Amino acid sequence: xxxxxxxxxxxxxxGCFPPPSWSTPLKRFVYNIYAAFSFLVLNSFFLSQILxxxxxVENTDDFSDNFSVTVVVFVTSLKLFTILIFRKNFxxxxxxxxREPLLPMNPEEFDISFKFEKITDLNTLGYMxxxxxxxxxxxxxxxxxxxxxxxxxxxxxxxxxxxxxxxYLLTFVYQCLFAIICxxxxxxxxxxxxxxxxxxxxxxxxxxxxLRNIESNENYSVNLCVRHHNHIYKFGEMVNEEFRTIxxxxxxxxxxxxxxxFYRITQIEMDSRFVGTILYMTCSLMQIFYYCWFSNxxxxxxxxxxxxxxxxxxxxxxxxxxxxxxxxxxxxMKPIEFTSIYIVSVNxxxxxxxxxxxxxxxxxLQQSRES
Numbered sequence: 001x002x003x004x005x006x007x008x009x010x011x012x013x014x015g016c017f018p019p020p021s022w023s024t025p026l027k028r029f030v031y032n033i034y035a036a037f038s039f040l041v042l043n044s045f046f047l048s049q050i051l052x053x054x055x056x057v058e059n060t061d062d063f064s065d066n067f068s069v070t071v072v073v074f075v076t077s078l079k080l081f082t083i084l085i086f087r088k089n090f091x092x093x094x095x096x097x098x099r100e101p102l103l104p105m106n107p108e109e110f111d112i113s114f115k116f117e118k119i120t121d122l123n124t125l126g127y128m129x130x131x132x133x134x135x136x137x138x139x140x141x142x143x144x145x146x147x148x149x150x151x152x153x154x155x156x157x158x159x160x161x162x163x164x165x166x167x168y169l170l171t172f173v174y175q176c177l178f179a180i181i182c183x184x185x186x187x188x189x190x191x192x193x194x195x196x197x198x199x200x201x202x203x204x205x206x207x208x209x210x211l212r213n214i215e216s217n218e219n220y221s222v223n224l225c226v227r228h229h230n231h232i233y234k235f236g237e238m239v240n241e242e243f244r245t246i247x248x249x250x251x252x253x254x255x256x257x258x259x260x261x262f263y264r265i266t267q268i269e270m271d272s273r274f275v276g277t278i279l280y281m282t283c284s285l286m287q288i289f290y291y292c293w294f295s296n297x298x299x300x301x302x303x304x305x306x307x308x309x310x311x312x313x314x315x316x317x318x319x320x321x322x323x324x325x326x327x328x329x330x331x332x333m334k335p336i337e338f339t340s341i342y343i344v345s346v347n348x349x350x351x352x353x354x355x356x357x358x359x360x361x362x363x364x365l366q367q368s369r370e371s
Contacts, residue, residue: 003094003117004195006124010188014038014181016084038181042080045178046073051157064264066155068257068280075253076182079189079246089242090192096235097199101228102206109206116202120195128187130286134279135179143172153179189246190290196239197294200336203232204301208308214317222321229305229328236298236336247291247340251354254288257281258358285355292351295338299347305332 011017015035049070057063104110142153150168153175162171207228214221261281306329338346
């Protein structure tokens with residue numbers, strides 16, 4: 001079974017992970033050229049937005065139009081660069097799931113693993129559908145409403161005159177390429193995190209199965225369960241270590257994005273810009289919600305271990321096994337919890353705090369504008 005296959009396919013399309021079958025020097029060279037082109041499109045667009053902010057932005061409306069897209073490009077570029085630089089570490093995380101004691105050991109455990117892998121597939125495809133439909137609507141609405149005015153879908157500083165039809169369409173195609181690469185990168189990095197957390201939940205399900213089916217050699221079997229539980233905690237720490245920087249910037253950018261989108265909704269009319277802003281707002285909320293929801297699920301799952309033990313046939317086991325169960329329950333009192341640079345806990349409570357803070361900042365901006 002290949003772990004997170006759709007996520008790594010998206011990374012391949014972004015230029016981060018070459019296909020495993022492309023092992024020859026020529027194919028690797030071709031893929032490196034493609035990867036360089038992909039990153040060039042993404043980062044040249046980011047540069048064009050920065051230059052637009054410097055040279056073309058004249059008022060708060062222009063700034064909010066630019067800023068709402070710039071922060072998305074910035075955090076997506078940061079995610080892809082982080083994953084590209086630490087690519088071996090992320091591959092090691094997936095490889096760890098396929099080694100003992102996390103590796104399923106019998107048909108029942110493989111069935112559990114397949115069930116959760118299907119959840120990761122649906123999670124990736126659903127998230128991909130949401131962002132792709134949002135991008136498609138924004139681009140099509142922009143083309144239909146702004147073609148005659150030669151206005152692009154996204155604000156950017158373009159170093160040539162694109163008033164002619166051919167130049168405008170060429171520039172529009174360039175922005176479409178950027179939107180595709182940015183979407184693929186965003187979905188891949190976010191679903192990599194959520195997928196690894198889903199597999200942590202899977203490991204707790206496998207652990208519960210092992211606790212319920214302790215073999216005749218009770219001491220040996222329970223020692224395997226204790227070792228498995230310890231490795232689950234270590235794996236959670238590894239995931240948190242690799243994603244702590246990404247989560248920090250995601251929280252910061254989500255706060256600014258939600259705040260500015262609140263502000264834009266109150267300032268623009270019911271047109272294509274309004275629809276685009278609503279879609280941006282939805283995607284921004286979904287991004288940070290992904291991180292908080294799945295982190296919260298792992299925390300709750302890790303706290304269920306005492307219930308898992310009580311659902312097993314623990315009364316018929318020997319005293320050494322019962323002592324080992326007490327150690328497991330003591331360890332479970334400190335759940336697996338993911339944090340952003342060791343400060344902010346990533347859970348549903350933090351998500352609600354983020355939304356409330358964004359609305360408070362928006363209210364402050366609104367009052368300052370009225371005064």
